[in-house]
Amino acid sequence: MTAIHETMEVIEVVGDPYCVTKMLCLIGVLLKSVGLWFLVSAKVTLLIQILWYQNYAGISGQTQFLYSIVFTTRFLDLISSYYIDPTSCYLTKIILLFMSYSITFLLYFSKKSCQREYDNFKKLDILVLSSLVLCQLVNHGTDIINVFRAFSVFLEAMVIIPQLYFCSKAKKIEKTIYNYIILLTLYKSFHLLSEVYNYFYVESNFDRIAVAAGAIQLIFYCDFFTREQSDYKETMNRDVETGNEQPKNHDVHPKESEAMRSAAAPAxxxxxxxxxxxxxxxxxxxxxxxxxxxxxxxxxxx
Incomplete structure (x- = not known):
């Protein structure tokens, strides 16, 4: 922070205070752009698993369908915009829309469909309806673009729930899905860091709705990693007590490790x-x- 204040003093001495505000805005946009590219990397990870390895295991089609709704409602300004803002990541928005539609199409309309026995979260309508109600009550404006943008923010906070339900029901987490959730966590962490920065330096760009929804989303991610670490430690402690060696296959959920060892061991x-x-x-x-x-x-x- 001291370096930023020193830079501001140097620019003010030169006599162009507008450059100070512009530089501070660019720092906030840079943090948000880094988070956005983590999100792109997460989508690319899923596309590589589907297209290159022809592997659909562990991917929740319901979560990807909700992500398609999120990006469609958030980027409605692509249709109605009259100019392209260089700081709005215009091309990145198009890439996210294309990848979200592609993943959803491949999961639901390809010959190798997703695992429907695990991907059957029953309360998807509640997630969508609650987001619709919240966006009517809390938004940045009454026009359709701002209302739908608030809807996408609220829905994104709960979009990971079907994927977490999938993992808990399957009792197995693929390595790709684990990396995918890590990238989503980094994406949302950089977004929240950008909002915290805006709160202290560029208050006009501070978004309270994004902070509240992003904090809820990070709670889901932290709960996921906490549960996985606790399950892993319990399995390790059980293996130490029984004298068994923990398998090195990280794709297998800890709850299944003991059963797989007993099934694979010779008589x-x-x-x-x-x-x-x-x-x-x-x-x-x-x-x-x-x-x-x-x-x-x-x-x-x-």
Whole structure:
């Protein structure tokens, strides 16, 4: 903050106070733009998983459908705008709209559909209706663009709920989805940081609605990471008590790790191939295979 004040004093000495306000506005816009590109990176991550790897596992189609509604209602000014503001990330808005529609289309209309048995959050209408009611009560203006922009902000605060419901019901979190939620957390963190900066330096750009909705959205993200860390620690403690080793597959949810280990473990408690490998090299595979525990049991029965 001291460096910013010193820069302001230098510019004021030069005699152009308008440059001070413009520079402060650009810093707030820069923070918001960094957050916006984290959001673009999150959408690109999903598109890579769908198009390149042909993998739809773990992605909630309901969340992506709600994101399409969010960006459509937020960027209505693309149609009615009379000029392009260089600080409004005009091209980024178009990219977000295109990627949101593409992901939603691929999830619902491709041959490999999303996992409907997990992606069935029953209260989507409540999320949309509550956002509609809130945008009528709290907004920055009565015109349709401001009302729908407030609607998109309120809906975005709850858009992650179907994805979290998907993960809790599937009891498995794909690595791509985990990274996707991390990028969304960074996106919203930079947006809130931009609003805090505007509150102290450019109060005219401060958006109370965005701060309130963004704080709620960050609470959902923090709750998700807290639950995952607690589940992971409980599984690790259980493994230490039972003397089992934690698997290194991070794609598997901790709640499923114990069941998968018990299902994958051999009935005899060890691998015969590994134990008999030196004998195979000396005697040959045919002679050693006749001395395996299964064959010895059959000989005893005979």
């Amino acid at each position: 005899t408690g060890y691998s015969c191939d590994v134990v008999l490998l030196p004998s195979m090299l000396v005697l040959g595979e045919d002679k050693v295979s006749a001395a395996t525990p299964a064959n010895m049991k059959q000989e005893e029965r005979q």
